Amino acid sequence: MRVELLCTGDELVTGLITDTNSPWFEARLFELGVKVERVQLVGDVRPDITHALLEAAQRADVVLVSGGLGPTADDFTLECAAAALGVPLVEDARVVEWLQARYRNRSVPLTPSALRMARVPQGAEVVRNPAGSAPMVVLRLGRCRLFFVPGVPREYRALAEGEVLPRIRALLEAEPGRVYRAFRLLRTVGIPESQLDARVAPLSPLHPQVVFGFRTHAPENHVKLMASASSQAAADAALAAAEAACRELLGNSLFGVDDEAYPQALARLLTEAGATLATAESCSGGLIAQQLTEVPGASAFFIGGVVSYSEKMKMAWAGVPSEVLARHTAVSRQTAEAMAEGIRASCGTTYGLSVTGYAGPTGGTAEDPVGTVYCALAQEGHPTRCERFSLSGDRERVRLFAASSALELLRQALLTGGAAS
Amino acid sequence: MRVELLCTGDELVTGLITDTNSPWFEARLFELGVKVERVQLVGDVRPDITHALLEAAQRADVVLVSGGLGPTADDFTLECAAAALGVPLVEDARVVEWLQARYRNRSVPLTPSALRMARVPQGAEVVRNPAGSAPMVVLRLGRCRLFFVPGVPREYRALAEGEVLPRIRALLEAEPGRVYRAFRLLRTVGIPESQLDARVAPLSPLHPQVVFGFRTHAPENHVKLMASASSQAAADAALAAAEAACRELLGNSLFGVDDEAYPQALARLLTEAGATLATAESCSGGLIAQQLTEVPGASAFFIGGVVSYSEKMKMAWAGVPSEVLARHTAVSRQTAEAMAEGIRASCGTTYGLSVTGYAGPTGGTAEDPVGTVYCALAQEGHPTRCERFSLSGDRERVRLFAASSALELLRQALLTGGAAS
Numbered sequence: 157m158r159v160e161l162l163c164t165g166d167e168l169v170t171g172l173i174t175d176t177n178s179p180w181f182e183a184r185l186f187e188l189g190v191k192v193e194r195v196q197l198v199g200d201v202r203p204d205i206t207h208a209l210l211e212a213a214q215r216a217d218v219v220l221v222s223g224g225l226g227p228t229a230d231d232f233t234l235e236c237a238a239a240a241l242g243v244p245l246v247e248d249a250r251v252v253e254w255l256q257a258r259y260r261n262r263s264v265p266l267t268p269s270a271l272r273m274a275r276v277p278q279g280a281e282v283v284r285n286p287a288g289s290a291p292m293v294v295l296r297l298g299r300c301r302l303f304f305v306p307g308v309p310r311e312y313r314a315l316a317e318g319e320v321l322p323r324i325r326a327l328l329e330a331e332p333g334r335v336y337r338a339f340r341l342l343r344t345v346g347i348p349e350s351q352l353d354a355r356v357a358p359l360s361p362l363h364p365q366v367v368f369g370f371r372t373h374a375p376e377n378h379v380k381l382m383a384s385a386s387s388q389a390a391a392d393a394a395l396a397a398a399e400a401a402c403r404e405l406l407g408n409s410l411f412g413v414d415d416e417a418y419p420q421a422l423a424r425l426l427t428e429a430g431a432t433l434a435t436a437e438s439c440s441g442g443l444i445a446q447q448l449t450e451v452p453g454a455s456a457f458f459i460g461g462v463v464s465y466s467e468k469m470k471m472a473w474a475g476v477p478s479e480v481l482a483r484h485t486a487v488s489r490q491t492a493e494a495m496a497e498g499i500r501a502s503c504g505t506t507y508g509l510s511v512t513g514y515a516g517p518t519g520g521t522a523e524d525p526v527g528t529v530y531c532a533l534a535q536e537g538h539p540t541r542c543e544r545f546s547l548s549g550d551r552e553r554v555r556l557f558a559a560s561s562a563l564e565l566l567r568q569a570l571l572t573g574g575a576a577s
Numbered sequence: 578m579r580v581e582l583l584c585t586g587d588e589l590v591t592g593l594i595t596d597t598n599s600p601w602f603e604a605r606l607f608e609l610g611v612k613v614e615r616v617q618l619v620g621d622v623r624p625d626i627t628h629a630l631l632e633a634a635q636r637a638d639v640v641l642v643s644g645g646l647g648p649t650a651d652d653f654t655l656e657c658a659a660a661a662l663g664v665p666l667v668e669d670a671r672v673v674e675w676l677q678a679r680y681r682n683r684s685v686p687l688t689p690s691a692l693r694m695a696r697v698p699q700g701a702e703v704v705r706n707p708a709g710s711a712p713m714v715v716l717r718l719g720r721c722r723l724f725f726v727p728g729v730p731r732e733y734r735a736l737a738e739g740e741v742l743p744r745i746r747a748l749l750e751a752e753p754g755r756v757y758r759a760f761r762l763l764r765t766v767g768i769p770e771s772q773l774d775a776r777v778a779p780l781s782p783l784h785p786q787v788v789f790g791f792r793t794h795a796p797e798n799h800v801k802l803m804a805s806a807s808s809q810a811a812a813d814a815a816l817a818a819a820e821a822a823c824r825e826l827l828g829n830s831l832f833g834v835d836d837e838a839y840p841q842a843l844a845r846l847l848t849e850a851g852a853t854l855a856t857a858e859s860c861s862g863g864l865i866a867q868q869l870t871e872v873p874g875a876s877a878f879f880i881g882g883v884v885s886y887s888e889k890m891k892m893a894w895a896g897v898p899s900e901v902l903a904r905h906t907a908v909s910r911q912t913a914e915a916m917a918e919g920i921r922a923s924c925g926t927t928y929g930l931s932v933t934g935y936a937g938p939t940g941g942t943a944e945d946p947v948g949t950v951y952c953a954l955a956q957e958g959h960p961t962r963c964e965r966f967s968l969s970g971d972r973e974r975v976r977l978f979a980a981s982s983a984l985e986l987l988r989q990a991l992l993t994g995g996a997a998s
Contacts, residue, residue, distance in 0.1 A: 169613040171604025172790060176595060178618070183592025192590040193625060197599075197616035204614060211632075341593070350691045350710075353649035357690070360650065369621070370649045371588050372729055380587070435884075441870025442863030445884040449862025452938055452972055460890035462883050463856075463866040469881035469924060473894065503890060517873055548683050549708075551873055553731075 157328060159185060160216040161195045162208055164223040164233050165307055169199040177222060177312045184321060188328060189337035189384075189391075200224065205236040213240070213300040218327070220320060223307030225290035227269045233304060234293060238277040241297060245275040248282050251291050258289055287314040301327075336388045338395040342379040342402055344409040345418065346564055349377045359401050365394040374553070375560035376418065379406070408571050419447045422563060425570040426457040433566070434503035435461035436474040436495040438486065438512040439529060443559035459503045464495070474498040474510070485521075487512050492530035493540045500534045507569075508534040511562045513545075515554045527554055531562040533569055541565060578749060580606060581637040582616045583629055585644040585654050586728055590620040598643060598733045605742060608760040609749060610805065621645065626657040634661070634721040639748070641741060644728030646711035648690045654725060655714060659698040662718060666696040669703050672712050679710055708735040722748075757809045759816040763800040763823055765830040766839065767985055770798045780822050786815040795974065796981035797839065800827075829992050840868045843984060846991040847878040854987070855924035856882035857895040857916040859907065859933040860950060864980035880924045885916070895919040895931070906942075908933050913951035914961045921955045928990075929955040932983045934966075936975045948975050952983040954990055962986060 161181065167173045175197060182192045193216065198208050205224070212219045224233030238245045251274035259266040273290045276282060283292040288311040293304040301323075305315040328334060344352065349372050356379055360368045369380035379402055383395035403410060412421040426433060435444050435458075445461035448454055462473040467486055470476040475498030476491055484490040492512050500508025513529030520526040527549075532542040545561050547554045582602065588594045596618060603613045614637065619629045626645070633640045645654030659666045672695035680687040694711045697703055704713040709732035714725040722744075726736040749755065765773065770793050777800055781789045790801035800823055804816035824831060833842040847854060856865050856879075866882035869875055883894040888907055891897040896919030897912055905911040913933050921929025934950030941947040948970075953963040964986060968978045 166612070169603055169616060170607045171600040171602070172792065174595060174597060174600045179589075179592040179595045181592070182590055186591045191587065191620055193620060193622070194629070195590060195618035199612055199614060201614070208615070348685060350648040350688055351685075354688050354690050357650055369587055369651050370647075371593065372647075373594075374729075374731075380593070441875070442866030442882065442884065445863030445886075446867050449860075449884065449886065449976075450973070454862070455886050459887045460883065460885050460894065461863065462881065462894065463863070463870065464881050465866075465870065465876050466880045466924075472923065473881065473883070502893065503887075546684070552871070555870075 157190055157218065157324070157331065158216040159190055159192050159218045159220070159324070160212045161192055162212055162219055162221045163195070163197045163307065164200065164205055164221070165197075166200045166230070168197040168223070177307065177309055177316075180313065181220065181316050184317070185324070186337075186339065188321075188325060189335060190324070190328070200230045200232070202232060202236055202239075205233060206239050209236060209240045209297075209302070213297040213302060216300055218324060219300060219302045220316065221302060221304045222312055225273065225293070225304060225306050227267075227272055227289070231272070234276055237293075237295060237302065237304065241277055241279075241295065243278040246278045247271070247274050248276050248280075248291075251276065251282050254284050254291065255289060283315070283319050285311055285315060286318065287311045292319055333386070335384050336386065336391045338383045338388070338391040340381045340395055340399050341414050342381065342399070342406065342410055343376055343412045343416065343418070343421075344378065344406055345376050345411055345560060346409045347377060347406070352377050352379065355405050356402060359398065359405070363394065363398040363401070365391070366398040368398075375557050408568060411567065417450075418560075418563070419450045422567050422570075423448070423451040423454065423457065425567060429506075429570055431506035431570070432457050432459055432503075433507045433509060434459050434499045434505040435562075436470075436499040436508070436510040437461060437463050437559075438465065438470070438495075438510075439515040440511045440555050440559040440562065441465070441515075443555055444509065444511065444562060447559065447563070459505050462499065470495060473502070475502060487514055487521075487524055487528065487530065489530055489532075489542050489544065492532035493534070493542050496532035496534035496542075497540055500536070506535065507566060509562055509566050510534075511558050513547075513554070513558055515551045515558070517551055529554070529558040529561065531558070531565050533562075533565045535569070541569070578611055578639065578745070578752065579637040580611055580613050580639045580641070580745070581633045582613055583633055583640055583642045584616070584618045584728065585621065585626050585642070586618075587621045587651070589618040589644070598728065598730055598737075601734065602641065602737050605738070606745070608758065608803070609742070609746060610756050610758040611745070611749070621651045621653070623653060623657055623660075626654060627660050630657060630661045630718075630723070634718040634723060637721055639745060640721060640723045641737065642723060642725045643733055646694065646714070646725060646727045648688075648693055648710070650690075652693070655697055658714075658716060658723065658725065662698055662700075662716065664699040667699045668692070668695050669697050669701075669712075672697065672703050675705050675712065676710060704736070704740050706732055706736060707739065708732045713740055756805050757807065757812045759804045759809070759812040761802045761816055761820050762835050763802070763820070763827065763831055764797055764833045764837065764839070765799065765827055766797050766832055766981060767830045768798060768827070773798050773800065776826055777823060780819065780826070783822070784815065784819040786812070787819040789819075796978050829989060832988065838871075839981075839984070840871045843988050843991075844869070844872040844875065844878065846988060850927075850991055852927035852991070853878050853880055853924075854928045854930060855880050855920045855926045856983075857891075857920035857929070857931040858882060858884050858980075859886065859891070859916075859931075860936040861932045861976050861980040861983065862886070862936075864976055865930065865932065865983060868980065868984070880926050883920065891916060894923070896923060908935055908942075908945055908949065908951065910951055910953075910963050910965065913953035914955070914963050917953035917955035917963075918961055921957070927956065928987060930983055930987050931955075932979050934968075934975070934979055936972045936979070938972055950975070950979040950982060952979070952986050954983075954986045956990070962990070
């Protein structure tokens with residue numbers, strides 16, 4: 157089934173608002189195995205809307221049209237629909253009744269401009285709006301079904317969920333040769349996008365029922381798997397085989413699937429290990445603590461963190477000896493290690509994690525230019541690990557990858573048995 | 578000038594990500610007086626992209642195409658462009674050089690898949706990408722100019738701002754009967770959107786050449802002013818008059834204009850006052866430190882901060898007396914005040930800022946339910962100020978507004994003369 161979305165309104169093409177309805181509806185459709193083929197945003201210009209309607213109806217089996225059904229002068233989507241169909245607009249008595257009831261309930265007078273919402277293309281089916289005034293309108297144009305709903309997110313979702321999706325589901329069930337789909341998102345960190353592709357691409361010909369996709373969401377990279385088959389069981393099996401093959405290739409770079417975000421994945425590992433954590437951040441400026449505390453209940457494993465943005469506080473809070481700072485500077489392997497060990501000791505945690513580096517745009521030395529970051533992980537009874545990273549990009553990117561690199565030191569330690577002793 | 582946007586990628590039509598590039602670019606274009614006519618999102622399907630390219634090029638003078646320029650197998654936008662133009666893809670020697678330099682700098686091997694990014698339609702102009710690997714590509718199709726940029730927001734914005742907008746500006750300057758525009762964004766914090774609208778709306782009829790708009794960007798709300806006139810001087814004058822009227826209404830809620838972000842505005846005030854700052858965060862979990870350290874050179878005023886996510890570290894780092902915690906709990910006026918005073922004393926700063934509260938989803942008490950947040954500001958020689966906030970929304974929103982409320986305590990103190998003594 158070919159589905160397109162058409163969203164109308166000047167606010168959508170002038171940057172005033174972001175269209176969040178479409179991604180929501182796309183995701184709901186995708187769960188049914190339908191990938192939306194095209195989304196169009198068109199301003200409040202009559203011929204543009206009429207043309208876009210005609211074009212979409214020629215390509216698609218179903219078009220969900222939103223916006224421009226309200227009472228004001230710039231609401232003329234149904235006029236355009238009537239023009240596209242070559243029929244007049246007529247007042248629908250049922251809609252008039254619904255409007256009268258709704259306005260009476262809210263003790264608001266039913267103005268002539270509100271009554272415009274009852275004028276629909278001749279022959280249209282109308283559906284009551286449970287969350288607002290303007291009704292949903294259903295039209296046929298050739299073989300295409302056009303659903304018109306308001307653009308207000310609450311009304312859009314109520315009608316799309318309650319009226320449009322059930323009709324699409326019924327159409328799908330009636331389709332011969334229906335294609336079933338299954339979907340998985342594999343979330344990785346630590347592998348650049350091009351290397352991820354090179355590693356995973358050879359799997360593609362071995363799994364012909366699965367489409368492999370890639371998505372960058374710095375500092376993460378994601379592999380998208382979509383399996384298609386003639387039954388749900390076959391799609392699920394094809395997906396499972398491709399996922400197993402990917403997991404073997406990705407190993408510990410894979411941190412979560414589908415909706416599991418990085419902080420949640422790390423929190424799960426810490427909780428499973430019964431481990432606690434304290435952090436000492438310099439260049440990452442609190443990004444690590446902020447990510448950890450996104451997780452509800454983080455206080456069970458996160459005891460505290462410092463942002464030691466001066467040598468004085470590196471000494472006071474993380475116990476970095478002044479000789480280390482004097483001899484090796486604040487951005488050095490020795491300082492990172494002292495920070496991790498010091499913060500672990502003062503918080504009495506299983507792990508102590510530290511970051512120090514040059515986020516830029518200025519600073520750095522010949523040996524350690526801007527982008528150099530040292531991350532260290534201390535654990536009681538284990539030697540402290542430290543890694544040096546050379547990160548590229550602007551201040552924001554260096555900070556982001558500095559925090560991610562430090563968190564990865566910890567996650568890899570948790571995965572490879574560096575658990576609480 | 579007719580401008581269309583075409584965004585490619587399965588992630589955009591399956592609900593995986595929301596297209597935030599287009600609203601950003603639409604707003605930038607609108608400042609130039611150009612309303613985008615159509616935005617299209619198309620999945621990774623070769624004929625769909627090729628058709629959408631051809632259709633857009635027939636309607637528009639300029640099409641900005643994004644996505645599908647990367648190194649992976651599902652990146653084939655330029656293949657579709659070559660098909661639309663009827664030319665072959667050829668390897669561009671300049672792009673190969675850029676890629677070699679970029680990969681060498683990052684010590685990453687230049688794989689054959691990365692070299693795919695150097696294959697562009699014959700006759701295309703290529704522009705180096707300052708923020709990534711894939712170059713921008715410029716093509717002509719009939720009278721239409723097609724600009725191809727990566728979909729990754731950082732790269733999209735760098736190229737759209739630095740390369741596409743200047744070219745569009747030059748085309749506009751060559752057009753007859755041009756309307757001149759002037760634009761200002763007034764950034765406020767602390768006024769809800771509906772109140773902001775009610776306060777500012779009466780100004781609109783007094784400034785007929787200026788369009789007033791509103792934008793929510795939690796925790797901030799912005800007023801957008803756009804003046805139109807037949808000369809740049811007239812547009813600038815109309816804008817200046819409207820801005821002056823708004824400034825009088827908004828007072829100290831206005832923290833910056835145009836591109837000035839909140840942390841930058843606060844950093845400016847701290848620097849002007851010659852003041853230093855230390856922070857003690859609980860429920861905001863490092864969000865305050867992270868925002869402050871976004872600013873290059875933040876170490877000049879930010880000495881350090883703690884995320885005291887346990888009673889133990891509230892005592893150790895922020896000097897909160899155990900009796901205060903025992904008698905008043907960790908979420909109380911007394912604890913917030915002790916945290917602010919303690920962190921100021923231990924860091925020896927002008928100001929000490931603290932936040933403690935219940936971010937949820939669980940926790941809280943009958944008197945202080947989830948969403949209750951105490952913020953305190955300590956300053957040497959001044960009484961410590963503390964405010965209690967009742968914030969609504971989920972954990973993420975409470976944390977965001979908790980951080981913002983605390984920072985506002987400080988900013989208002991700096992504005993009203995609570996400067997360094």
